Each structure stands twice: as structure tokens, then as C-alpha cells.
Amino acid sequence: MSARASWVTGADGSGFGIHHLPYGVFRVGAGEPRIGVRIADVVLDLAGAEAADLVLAGGALCQPTLNTFLALGAPQWTAVRQRITELLTDPAHRAAVEPLLVPLDQVRMELPFEVADYVDFYSSEQHASNVGQIFRPGQPPLLPNWKHLPIGYHGRAGTVVVSGTPVLRPQGQRPSKDGPVFGPSARLDIEAEVGFVVGVPSPLGSRVAAADFADHVFGVVLVNDWSARDIQAWEYQPLGPFLGKSFATSIAAWVTPLDALRHAYVAAPEQDPQVLDYLRDEPHVGLDLRLTVSWNGERVSEPPFAGMYWTPAQQLAHLTVNGAALRTGDLYASGTVSGVRRDQVGSFLELTWGGAEPVTVGGTERTFLVDGDTVTITATAPGPDGATIELGEVTGTIRPAC
Numbered sequence: 001m002s003a004r005a006s007w008v009t010g011a012d013g014s015g016f017g018i019h020h021l022p023y024g025v026f027r028v029g030a031g032e033p034r035i036g037v038r039i040a041d042v043v044l045d046l047a048g049a050e051a052a053d054l055v056l057a058g059g060a061l062c063q064p065t066l067n068t069f070l071a072l073g074a075p076q077w078t079a080v081r082q083r084i085t086e087l088l089t090d091p092a093h094r095a096a097v098e099p100l101l102v103p104l105d106q107v108r109m110e111l112p113f114e115v116a117d118y119v120d121f122y123s124s125e126q127h128a129s130n131v132g133q134i135f136r137p138g139q140p141p142l143l144p145n146w147k148h149l150p151i152g153y154h155g156r157a158g159t160v161v162v163s164g165t166p167v168l169r170p171q172g173q174r175p176s177k178d179g180p181v182f183g184p185s186a187r188l189d190i191e192a193e194v195g196f197v198v199g200v201p202s203p204l205g206s207r208v209a210a211a212d213f214a215d216h217v218f219g220v221v222l223v224n225d226w227s228a229r230d231i232q233a234w235e236y237q238p239l240g241p242f243l244g245k246s247f248a249t250s251i252a253a254w255v256t257p258l259d260a261l262r263h264a265y266v267a268a269p270e271q272d273p274q275v276l277d278y279l280r281d282e283p284h285v286g287l288d289l290r291l292t293v294s295w296n297g298e299r300v301s302e303p304p305f306a307g308m309y310w311t312p313a314q315q316l317a318h319l320t321v322n323g324a325a326l327r328t329g330d331l332y333a334s335g336t337v338s339g340v341r342r343d344q345v346g347s348f349l350e351l352t353w354g355g356a357e358p359v360t361v362g363g364t365e366r367t368f369l370v371d372g373d374t375v376t377i378t379a380t381a382p383g384p385d386g387a388t389i390e391l392g393e394v395t396g397t398i399r400p401a402c
């Protein structure tokens, strides 16, 4: 039995119980954005709680984004979380806290933090091998560098949007047998990923060791790295993804603190060949996050994050090994999460093998996204005492190109 139970109705036994407490930014009506923490189907207004001195964070919770709070660092993140836990478990606080609870159906969620830099990795061996075979048939599925460093590219921070934001079908150049043509992408896809949110910055010219991961990274968000495969396939050589992925990247509205994922750590896959010293992480652990991908409400895949080849700590060490600075609000995504089976892949490129093997969704044969389609990614993680944590979902609906 868990030591603590919440007095909030519906919290115990829900994926958003007392052991989770993810942070987000919400508005009520035309009100200003406010920081809140989710429990069950309500949001605790943390701006209100800090204004009433129920929780102390030096004003960091009275800001329009999480960035000031993210910069405070791990001891403060833990202290605030402990205080919120106290407020939501001790019946003595109920009378003061209850008026600060806002039902979820009365709020509109905003982007939880101002995204500084956005990096996307490529850390699923299965995904990389699948894409290699589809994009580069006849060549080895993995490029020679893949097992020596976490491959990544810099994305476009300004086009990261919160879950629920409509996604406009991008236009661009795509190849045809008569040369490139311009128009709406005909191969619009998803990528189910897990994003890591940096809180504590690092100075230019310094490195962050894998061992210091939890001192810098505050938490995780689900990510959908929308990808226009036709634009991508034409533009990506030799410099990597550009306009095929920069038109929109959706993230969940709720940031799950690493503190809530203590029970989700699992041994990461063994690495062979051995990695260079700066990439060694001890313990070599990943997170047991179980993702689901739903296409118009129909579950089409269940990607397992535990099998990712490169860990988030290794990605962080690699990201800074050249002396690149971290900034508060940096977001780095894992790369598409794919497992070994076809019903575990994190993209429709793989699910339909480049569009050659359609799947049935809603009774019709489908390959890539059509206008009006909605894709929702969810995930669960083990919590304490057999409890399950549900990460905030990331969802988006495709709108026609304009």
C-alpha cells in the first residue's frame, strides 16, 4: 500500500495520482497563463498557491512559463514537489487548497515552457535500421557511425507547439520522375518520441557528464515529430532533415518530473562495440515507458521506450561534449521509438513499410496522413507500489495546406 493517499477525488489509482504531479501552463477563459500541477482531472493553480504562501519558490511559480522554475535546480524541484505532495495529502490543508483546484475541462493548456534549443536524436536501433532499409535500399541498414555516437540534428525550437494545436500540411519540393515539383506533402507522417526538458544551464565551453543528467534535466514530455517523408527524402542529403520536419513538432502539455519516474529506470540494452569514455554512463539505464500510437482513435502501435540503444544521459553528454552550452528550456528528443515488431513502430513510414504495405484504419486502407486525421500518443510508466503513471498525451489533427 502506498504510504500516501490524496484527498483529491479520483486521484488514487489514476495515472495522475499523487506520485505523478506533472507541471503545465493553463489559462481559464481570457485569463493570463498560470503554472499548475495536474492531479486526477483537476489542476492545482500553483500561481495561486505561491501567492497565498502555500508553496514557496521565490516567485518562480507566478510566471507565464515554467522556465524560471526549471532553472532553480534539482534540490528546489524536489522541495516544491514535496510541499505539493503535502498540500494534496494532508487533510489539514484541504480547506486552503481546494479553492485552487480547477477542473481540467475548464482550462486551455499552453506550451509549458519556452523552448530554447531543440535537438532530435535517432536512438532506436530498430527505427534507424528500418528507415535505412526504406530510404537507402541495398545499403547496410545502419550507417557505420551509428553505434559509436548518438546521431542527432538541430530542429526548429520556434515551431514546437503544444498538444492539440492543429498541424498544417506542409508544402515543399518533392521528387517526381520528371524532377522536383512543389506542393502539399503527399507523405505526411508521425514520429512517436520522448522529449527531455533541460532546466539547469551549462556554460559555453564546458561539458556535462552523463552522470550529471539528473542535475540538468527536469523531466520528460511526449513528442510527435511530424515528418513530411517526400520533402525529407529529397532534401536530406548531405545535411540531414530540414523543412521536412521543421513545420511543427508537438509536445505534451504536461511535463513529468524525473522525480516521478524513479520506479521506471531499467537496464538499457548492452552496447557493442564499447563506446568512448565520455559516453559511458553508470548505471547504463533507460526508462520503461510504454507508448501507444492511436490513429483516429484506433490503436495502431505500442512502441517500447525501454529498448532504446542510446540513453538520455548519453545523449546529454554527447550534446555538450564539444563545449556547446545548455540553456534552460532546451528540449532534446529521443528519436522515434520503435520496437522489433511491426506493431511496435513509432512511424507510419515503418508501419506501412514506406507506403507499400497499407494498414486498415477505420475500415479503410491507409498509408500516410490525410487531412482531418488525428494522431494521439500516450505512455505509461511504472510508479511505486504497483501504481501506473500516465504521461500527458500529445495529440494533433492535420489541417489542409494553405
Ligand SMILES: O=C(O)/C=C/C(=O)CC(=O)CC(=O)O
Pocket (backbone or CB within 6 Å): 120, 121, 122, 123, 124, 127, 131, 132, 135, 191, 193, 225, 227, 236, 241, 334, 335, 336
Ligand atoms: O535515416 C534517415 O535518413 C532519416 C531518419 C529520420 O527521419 C529519423 C529522425 O528524425 C530521427 C528520429 O526520430 O529517430
Ligand SMILES: [Ca+2]
Pocket (backbone or CB within 6 Å): 120, 121, 191, 193, 225, 335, 336
Ligand atoms: Ca524525429
Ligand SMILES: [Mg+2]
Pocket (backbone or CB within 6 Å): 155, 224, 225, 226, 227, 245, 246, 247, 248, 249
Ligand atoms: Mg519536427
